[in-house]
Amino acid sequence: MNGKTAIVPSGTSNELKFLLECLNNKGNKQFPQDGEPNLDWSLFLKLTRHHRVYPLIYTKLKSAQYIPAPIMQSMFCDYQKNTFKMLKLTGEIEKISRQAFDNDICTIFLKGPILAADLYGEISQRTSSDIDILVNIDDLEKVDSLLIKMGYAKDEYIETVLNDWKWRHHHIVYFHPDTQVKLEIHWRLNPGPAKEPSFNELWQRKQVSSIPTSYPIYGLGNEDLFLFLITHGARHGWSRLRWLVDIDRLCKKNLDWARINALLQKYQFMHVAGQTMVLSSHLLHTSVHDGAKHLTKSARSNRLAQQALFYVQRFIDLHDEPLPEDIARYHKKHLFSLMSFKNKVLFILSFLHPYFEDTKTLPLPQRLHFLYFPLRPFLWFWRKTRIHEMS
Template sequence: MNDETAIVTSSMSNELKFLLKCLSDEKNNQAPQGNEPSLDWNLFLKLARHHRVYPLIYTKLKSASYIPAPIIQSMFYDYQKNTFKMLKLTGEIEKISRMVVENDISTIFLKGPILAADLYGEISQRTSSDIDILVDIDDLEKIEGLLIHMGYAKDEYIETVLNDWKWRHHHLVFFHPENQVKLEIHWRLNPGPAKEPPFSELWQRKQVSSLTTSYPIYGLGNEDLFLFLISHGARHGWSRLRWLVDIDRLYKKDLDWDRINTLLQKYQFMHVAGQTLVLSSHLLHTPLQDAAKQLTLHARSNRLAQEALFYIQQFINLHDEPLPKDIAQYHKKHLFALMSFKNKVLFILSFLHPYFEDTKTLPLPQRLHFLYFPLRPFLWFWRKTRIQEMS
């Protein structure tokens, strides 16, 4: 823990504190001892499931005599079910890796089984609900056609005008109805308009995954992976402890902190890295070296870390839309607080670009879509007025 920083965790439940205690030392496979028998074990199980860390928790607690047998049995069932799921995803990754190699598509796999293998040593120790793949935007059409040929169906959820999909969004979603596998094809690591490393640079710094298949599987280089994981976790409020455990595991690898600091400065993520490391050091007792500790000394990093406890201490699922009004408002403010000054300016300017909603408010022929730029303020005001009249 960094003694020069402080976040207040006194409002955490005893069950959440015990969960963090179990996660804080992956080398110790012994169950913690103390006053644990007085815990609400059903709530503890609910927390482990919500934070997607139940495989690690089961591995550590499966022999603990003070935990009720039904709780252990439930954790074993979850662990077993997750292992089967990860094996299925690994098999699908092998098929996809073969397909992209044979069709000469440069592909980087994100998260999922490769992260489990590379950070945890075995795929059963981490959960994943889908497969995430990063490709060059110029290869999107090609890989989309190949996936459809494999039996995947595209989720046509993106509505776009004047090609704003390229920077407002960052991935396409596909689903295989027979295999029941969800797959996301990314052309950006995060939604725009903020800058991030181009695919060509990420490809140059890629590394071969330890996940064994017949074809090479590439993941992000460790320093790029750090940048991706902190930006992804922060964007989701660290609402799943699984993402913070990923950081703890990655941090303990041999990272090039000079390169990391260069990336953080270039892409305006210094304060996000600080937030992440404050949380990891305080909640998981990640031992910080001087190069990393410097990032945690800023008041802004500590303030952002304290704000993230709002998500960690509650059962918040940001994918369950519509969100409750108070949570939606809090998340909106927190996302803005995470941005650097430069990215805040870009974000505000992005509102001047037409939205698809403008095409519904005033349908125009595609050749006249450029008129949505000068019309945008009026169309926005019209929609706001109509909403107020209806409320």
């Protein structure tokens, strides 16, 4: 890449630079480095945990003599706990896959152990906190019944009106009180209203996971996986380096870039892919395939990559709500900047659809919920007025 498209990672701490250097050292080979780095090792350990890359870092640094023994012991404990958890999740994935098949439910597993096995070669080399499963939206009731029979409890956090849950949200959460396993059942890859491939399309292009199980487990095809990983990572501001490492590993596979470019063009994500490749090539030295180089030359892609450094260089956890006001404001603006013109229009139009808050402002019988469409501007104005009066 030339200087015109280079992002400027100014303000990067020495600890983060060293972390990136470790991740840039390709493969799982140990990385002893000559000389002792002058680092705050407690901060370095915190970074490995925040970015969820401690399994890789432990593997590469476990023979380094310059790391304080307590820090190395903590890294080993993190690595060991993650290995046990990934084994546990793998067993649960196989169990769910078999049960779903017996009940005529097609499942595609996202991220987690199958991504670790397929991209890293070992499930111990990547972290995962839960199991993500994509299903056909028409099978949600069957999935719910199956999971309840298996002992899972549904988190009833979604509040909806006029079926807006189908596109405003993209997954439901389940939790098993005995095994402590959390599931996210997806019917979309990402929240709407942007368009994306249908489940049937993704199912036709699925692939069998490399995890050695007695029962086949399916994941996304590599090109669909690329689309999912870039949109997921971008939506979270690339606030965890683990997601960029996934991209780095995926780009080492024999990807069909003609198909990827067709998907990106169809679903309006060319600039998001460009942001991803600029970040990955600069921060992780990912080799950019000839079929993807055009993505990195866009001024918009480079601008978005520069904006994402705001997340990379800070300890920002977007799941830790409520977010600080400045972080929330920046993220809201960045999410809008990630949208194509078409998706921005869809997003703005989505505000005309009633929200569940409207039913609280003016309760109406369900048969009259259609009235929330013409009433929505007035209800929105009323809420804003009340908030202003109370502040």
